Amino acid sequence: MASITDVAKHAGVSVTTVSKVINNYTDVSEKTRKKVNESIRLLRYEPNVVARGLVKKRSWTIGILLHNIMTNPFVSEMMSGMQKALASSGYDLLHLSANFNDPDYSVIRHCSSRNVDGMVVFGIGRDNKIPMDLVKAELPTMFVDTDLIGRRAGYITADNRNGILTVMEHLYNLGHRKIAFVSGYLGYVAGRTRFEGYQQGLRQFQLPYYSNYVEISNFDMAGGYNAMQNLLKLPDRPTAVVCTSDVMALGVMNAVTDAGLGVPGDISVVGFDNTAFASIVKPGLTTVSQNIFSIGERVIHQLIELVENPDYSPPVLVEPVELIIRESTSAPR
Amino acid sequence: MASITDVAKHAGVSVTTVSKVINNYTDVSEKTRKKVNESIRLLRYEPNVVARGLVKKRSWTIGILLHNIMTNPFVSEMMSGMQKALASSGYDLLHLSANFNDPDYSVIRHCSSRNVDGMVVFGIGRDNKIPMDLVKAELPTMFVDTDLIGRRAGYITADNRNGILTVMEHLYNLGHRKIAFVSGYLGYVAGRTRFEGYQQGLRQFQLPYYSNYVEISNFDMAGGYNAMQNLLKLPDRPTAVVCTSDVMALGVMNAVTDAGLGVPGDISVVGFDNTAFASIVKPGLTTVSQNIFSIGERVIHQLIELVENPDYSPPVLVEPVELIIRESTSAPR
């Protein structure tokens, strides 16, 4: 690949002049500009980002750290959104290969070694030191689903609270008064805010809070199944179950069916995420749809803004969600 | 972040000596080595990959080009495999932001501008010029599911042919003699080799080939649904349907059910991919499982080998698959 020197020689000018043309400096005559551009075209020259980065101490690279990719159904959707936002932005996405088990792995060293301009962090909670390291180092960072902010760090998350609130409203309007809540571990923001939505919903509709109606279990089908089995044992069992994920909701539905009961006839079930399952399962699962694609897009837009503008105030973004009503919810018997 | 100069000053040696220590040269005394390493530790020094890359014309970066991420259910699984293989390899994965619509986008320019060491290409077929550009430029490349090879390019794909062949054997042993084939577009290797497996299976068991039993449709649920509707109209309808994807199989199953027939009672249905759906749907879907995680791992291992060894012969890898038997197949009536 031709270098800037080749172009300079070919055009009969200095390297400096070529650089000026590339970077749209004004102090170069139209005539030389044309000549240089012609040489660039002929030699199929492309500036070397690495060399440029060395002097500018930048890389036009957004680093990303993904943990537990496989267990998260949204990775591909989020990446699609990011890909769209990155297209023709001049930035590429650098998937950092981190060994999360290595105790002396340092994101900061990794990033500065590669001159990474900004970071996206997804699936890594506060229990890990990485987020705080990023915040302290004041490297431009956007967290997804981790409510951490700093001088150069913001975050984005779906509007979990309102999502569950809408679910509660939907169920209340159908006539449900005995509504249970099935969730995975509450340590992450997503879980916590969804639980808050549940509690707020109860208050709003003046329903009592029964701790027996709250089941914290594994964040998968089996977790949902077990949780529902417990709920079915209750003397005054709920007529509706709100789950914090579609997979848990599937487990719940199976438990209901296996107990000889029907969904939604005996018990209404609601999921969260609107994964592909939700529309395929029978009965179709009422659930909350988060626009992950949009989250991916916005993360990148915000991050680039943060990178390029030192005074940009790190945003806290809450992405709206939407209730998708299908067949798994109806009025109670 | 401290630079190599800082370390040299701190240790009271020249920059060269520090460099030699970093790169494990033998011509440095144990004493100075210790001294230098101590300084490195104290200053939390990390060599700058960008500067190093400028000198060595490398980047310790594997570029990846993903097209249509969202429509492919395997991205996250493959990326997990790649992530595992990349951990502690020293390489990071650079997700190239390509504008596929831009006619004068050039992978080669993009790669050489960033000194990308090798490329992984996934979801981009021969109808695009990108793969051939890579082959011609002799940039170390591994294609996934695109059977293209070159002096520095190889590919990896699941053993689609044997996968379908195993399915045919399974159905034949159950007693099926009228076996239909439902597939998406046959332009890609995956589709083509699966079709070859179907044909080979027919020959192997001395079954006739009926073109009416072959339905090419859209690669989604609706496609499967429509295909099955056509098959149901046949005077001598099949007793088993082999699909080239789980989603198409779901569509097929729905069409069977909607026609008042049963799976597997009236018609056995087989999918491909063993996506999460397969085990959740009722009846559970008999399908072929590809080990995408392993494909991801192997792609990276091979590519790194290719990058670091100029004489390494580009591999053609076929990843074994496994038949997962569930409830959607049984002996015909």
Add this chain to the structure above:
DNA sequence: TTGTACGCGTTATCAT
């Protein structure tokens, strides 16, 4: 065994 000098491809500064 250690260090000097140069080059990698680019941009910034300053002189012309």
Add this chain to the structure above:
DNA sequence: ATGATAACGCGTACAA
């Protein structure tokens, strides 16, 4: 308007 020169952080041939 143009160019010579230094610098970015590092690797290496060669000299000492």
